[in-house]
Amino acid sequence: MTFTMVVAMLPWAGAAQAHGTVINPASRAYQCWQTWGHRHMDPAMQTQDPMCYRAFQANPDTMWNWMSQLRDGLAGQYQARTPDGQLCSNALSRNNTLNQPGAWKATNVSRNFTLQFYDQASHGADFFRVYLTRQGFNPNTQQVGWGNVDLITTTGRYAPTQNISFNVSTSGRSGHHVLFVLWKASHMDQTYMWCSDINIT
Structure with a gap:
């Protein structure tokens, strides 16, 4: 599915609700919404995608509001105010299932790939910081913490726009990882x- 087609499928939301997320490789909540949002009552989810099933059971609003995973007023204290094990939920208790290790569906990427971000309200960006788990990290059993990720990309500013993309290098890693x-x-x-x-191939 192309980037244009994915964006065309996104639901409209009012400006107060509209924000954004990484759509490729899909963030956990977005992947669950994209795959199961239109059939979230399908019992097949429990066996075919157990991590999304747990997330929907815990709080379906996590998926319906995949674009609203935000906190205000951190004043640059990202690490100090985001405890280990809560990075994937942005330390929001309502989204805690996103922190749980397990068999989340992974997007296949090459060692150099293009990250695609959708900003529905066109807020623009002061910057993006992209981290990647270290070689040997096991997403099936470990929660993501600051001590097991490395900063691999920092961007500059982006003017207000809905579609942002930039290149990411996985720095020689291979196999299953978590991109933060x-x-x-x-x-x-x-x-x-x-x-x-x-899944870096």
Whole structure:
């Protein structure tokens, strides 16, 4: 599915609700919404995608509001105010299932790939910071913490627009990893964080 087709499928939301997420490789909540949102009552989810099933059972609003995983007023204290094991939920208790290790569906990527981000409200970005779990990290059994990720990309500013993409190098890693992305929006002190599961081939 192309980037244009994915964006065309996204639901409209009012400006107060509209924000964004990483759509490729899909963040955990977005992947669950994209795959199961239109058939979230399908019992097949329990066996075919057990991590999404747990997330929907715990709080379906996590998936319906996949674009609203934000905190206000962090004043640059991203690590100090985001405890280990809570990176994937952006330390939001309502999204805690996104922190749980397990068999999340992973997107296949090459060692150099293009990250695609959708900013529905066109907030723009002061910067993105992209982290990747270290070689040997096991997403099936370990929660993502600051001590098991490395910063691999920091971008500059982006003017307000809906579609942002930039290149990411996985620095020689291979296999199953978790990509952790931090977005500092430009319109106010508003910070978003997500995890995307990837398989580096």
